[in-house]
Amino acid sequence: MSDELAIETISISKIYGSGNTEVVAMRDASVQVRRGEVIALLGPSGSGKSTFLTAVGLINPPTSGQVRIGGTLVMDGPRAAVNLRSFRRRHIGYVFQKSNLIPFLSAIENVQIAMELNGMTSRAARTRAAELLDELGVGDRLDHSTAMLSGGQQQRVAVARALANHPSVILADEPTAALDSHRGRQVMELFRNVAREHGAGVIVVTHDQRTLEVFDAIYEMEDGVIHQQKRKVESATVPERG
Amino acid sequence: MNLAIKDIRHNLGRFILTVLGIGMLLMIVMGMAGIYRGLLEDATLLINRIDADLWIVQKDTRGPFAEVSRVPKSLVYRVEAVPGIQSSREFVYHTIQRQHNGKPIRMSVLGLSWPVDKGEWLPLISGRALRQNHFEIVADKTLGLQLGERIPLGKETYTVVGITSGMVSSGGDGMAFTTIQDSQAIQFDSSGESVRLERAARDSRGQENELFLSQPALTEQLARPTAELPGVTPPPLSAVIAKVAPGADPLQVEKIISSWGDVSVFSRHGQEELLVQGMVDKAKRQLGMFRVLLTIIAAIIMALILYTLTLDKIHSIALLKLIGAQNHVILGLILQQALLLGGLGYGIAWAVGQKLFPHFPRRVVLTNDDLIQLAVIVCVISVLSSLLGIWKAMRVNPNDALMG
Structure with missing residues (x-):
């Protein structure tokens, strides 16, 4: 693990509306994730986890504060300091609770497209996509349409896509929710390996107690505020989703 | 990877029916020009x-x-x-x-x-x-x-x-x-x-x-x-x-x-x-009006179909944007589908017309000039009709991908 920061948020806040209708979704959230580190973000529904994740994922800009990825300032308040779409393509991998696959592409094509968008040739992208899917246990479903995959298989395809471009940041929202314990652990270990091998910072929103031991740190969020931080997890009590 | 083709293959039945519909419409437009040419040729x-x-x-x-x-x-x-x-x-x-x-x-x-x-x-x-x-x-x-x-x-x-x-x-x-x-x-x-x-x-x-x-x-x-x-x-x-x-x-x-x-x-x-001027001119104007109306109708139908196809793909488009797809990828997806729709419709119009027109009571003469002119018109209406879908796609927020 490096001391270099993969992700750093400095007092980011997100406020919707104004005046009487003002809603503070996230307030002064400051988190640091080092390269090679995997952290968990816990909290009840509506606590602001998704707002935080989408702010770090550069798809929902914060109202104030700064987001730095790999030492580069990417968001300064609501203002983008880089080309966000290009930055997302190159540096960020996403895995969401509900599988987010493109229905008109097969399993392998869903992974392949992420690499092709990043400039990789079709052949090379297909080879790597096949390797990733095989590694995640869906190597026998490469050309299946997404509708023919189970929830768990779809989730593994989404994980493979997130890993495809060797991102420096991986953001995952309940990535193991649809997986059995073995696969869930496998995915988390995969995240940890990617984090270690490629120096990526990984933020996982999870409730899966079976996998908590893989995290290097746990952040808890409530009412838009990150108020608890644990490092070196041994056992943790995970609050139930409200 | 061609996303337009992949999407078409995923919705093949609907696409084929749409192409057939557009093709029939374009065949009528083509036939109108052919009837006018036939009138002109018969007259002279x-x-x-x-x-x-x-x-x-x-x-x-x-x-x-x-x-x-x-x-x-x-x-x-x-x-x-x-x-x-x-x-x-x-x-x-x-x-x-x-x-x-x-x-x-x-x-x-x-x-x-x-x-x-x-x-x-x-x-x-x-x-x-x-x-x-x-x-x-x-x-x-x-x-x-x-x-x-x-x-x-x-x-x-x-x-x-x-x-x-x-x-x-x-x-x-x-x-x-x-x-x-x-x-x-x-x-x-x-x-x-x-x-x-x-x-x-x-x-x-x-x-x-x-x-x-x-x-x-x-x-x-x-x-x-x-x-x-x-x-x-x-x-x-x-x-x-x-x-x-x-x-x-x-x-x-x-x-x-x-x-x-x-x-x-x-x-x-x-x-x-x-x-x-005396005998064919009115028929020419009449047929011309029909051609213009049918071309406009074809463009409106194509625009609606492409818009619907785009709406069906909103989540996928948001996802593509989320994983960093450039605008030209999204634009290409819709535009290629529009051009394929127009192109295949034109092909069907021509092929069916070749079989059908000889059975018309009056001569239908398809000239190369008219066919080229219609091909250009089809290209133009394909592009125009895709604008609504493109406009919708460009407004899609990558955040929408998280909405499930």
């Missing part, structure tokens, strides 16, 4: 086939195709005597409708200047040209007559000795060709009763005339057939057509004949212009 076909340099018609009329024109038979010889004229001949043309085998048959009858013109220039697909002065007829295949079939017209029965192809009048009626004499016999045929009544009327008028009262023998003359009466002119011609001699100035020849007080003269081009 006879003039082109007859290949006369000058058309001499009744004074202040627009010729035999536009209105009734009557000129005396002697005009043929007057025209022939004009310096610079190589040859001149009679032109008799009229449209009739008769019952044949219990069905109405409508034909435009053209008289051939026997024996100079036996109809060798006709595009025969079977049989032969005329070989005798009377009772033979060459008919176009659109009339549905068979070779050797006998058809009664007027007081005579004519035998079909030849079948032509593509010889229709500007009104779309199939043409039939006889000698001038037969053509006039058909045109001026009167029933026995009307002949008897005419003779009685003539006799009655004679009884009141001093000349006939003083010379009763003349009264007997009035009872003779009309064609034998010296005081009655032979049946008129529709026009006289003439060829200008090589080296002669057609304008000069035209000027000489135009100076006569009883006729009007048109060049071949002038006669064509009259036909196109």
Whole structure:
């Protein structure tokens, strides 16, 4: 693990509306994730986890504060300091609770497209996509349409896509929710390996107690505020989703 | 990876049905242009086939195709005597409708200047040209007559000795060709009763005339057939057509004949212009209006379909944006589908049209110019119709991918 920061948020806040209708979704959230580190973000529904994740994922800009990825300032308040779409393509991998696959592409094509968008040739992208899917246990479903995959298989395809471009940041929202314990652990270990091998910072929103031991740190969020931080997890009590 | 093709394969049934619908619509647009070209070709076909340099018609009329024109038979010889004229001949043309085998048959009858013109220039697909002065007829295949079939017209029965192809009048009626004499016999045929009544009327008028009262023998003359009466002119011609001699100035020849007080003269081009402007122009405008309307309807339908296809893909588009797809990838996805929709629809329109148009009652002529013009229009409406979908896609927020 490096001391270099993969992700750093400095007092980011997100406020919707104004005046009487003002809603503070996230307030002064400051988190640091080092390269090679995997952290968990816990909290009840509506606590602001998704707002935080989408702010770090550069798809929902914060109202104030700064987001730095790999030492580069990417968001300064609501203002983008880089080309966000290009930055997302190159540096960020996403895995969401509900599988987010493109229905008109097969399993392998869903992974392949992420690499092709990043400039990789079709052949090379297909080879790597096949390797990733095989590694995640869906190597026998490469050309299946997404509708023919189970929830768990779809989730593994989404994980493979997130890993495809060797991102420096991986953001995952309940990535193991649809997986059995073995696969869930496998995915988390995969995240940890990617984090270690490629120096990526990984933020996982999870409730899966079976996998908590893989995290290097746990952040808890409530009412838009990150108020608890644990490092070196041994056992943790995970609050139930409200 | 071509996302447009992948998406089409995923929704293949719907895409095929849409392409078929657009194709049928474009086929109608294509057919409209073809019908207009057919009208134009039919209208000028006879003039082109007859290949006369000058058309001499009744004074202040627009010729035999536009209105009734009557000129005396002697005009043929007057025209022939004009310096610079190589040859001149009679032109008799009229449209009739008769019952044949219990069905109405409508034909435009053209008289051939026997024996100079036996109809060798006709595009025969079977049989032969005329070989005798009377009772033979060459008919176009659109009339549905068979070779050797006998058809009664007027007081005579004519035998079909030849079948032509593509010889229709500007009104779309199939043409039939006889000698001038037969053509006039058909045109001026009167029933026995009307002949008897005419003779009685003539006799009655004679009884009141001093000349006939003083010379009763003349009264007997009035009872003779009309064609034998010296005081009655032979049946008129529709026009006289003439060829200008090589080296002669057609304008000069035209000027000489135009100076006569009883006729009007048109060049071949002038006669064509009259036909196109007079008879075809309204049809052209009518068909043009339909083409424009159908093209607009096709564009609206395509826009709606592409917009719906885009709405179905909103989540995928948001996801593509989330994983960093550039705008041109999204734009290409929609635009390629629009162009494929238009292109395949055009192909279907052409292919189905090739099979269907020959069965239309009027000729449908597809010219390369019209096909290219429609292809360009289809490209333009494909691009325009995709704008709504593109606009929607460009407004999609990557955040929407998280909405499930």
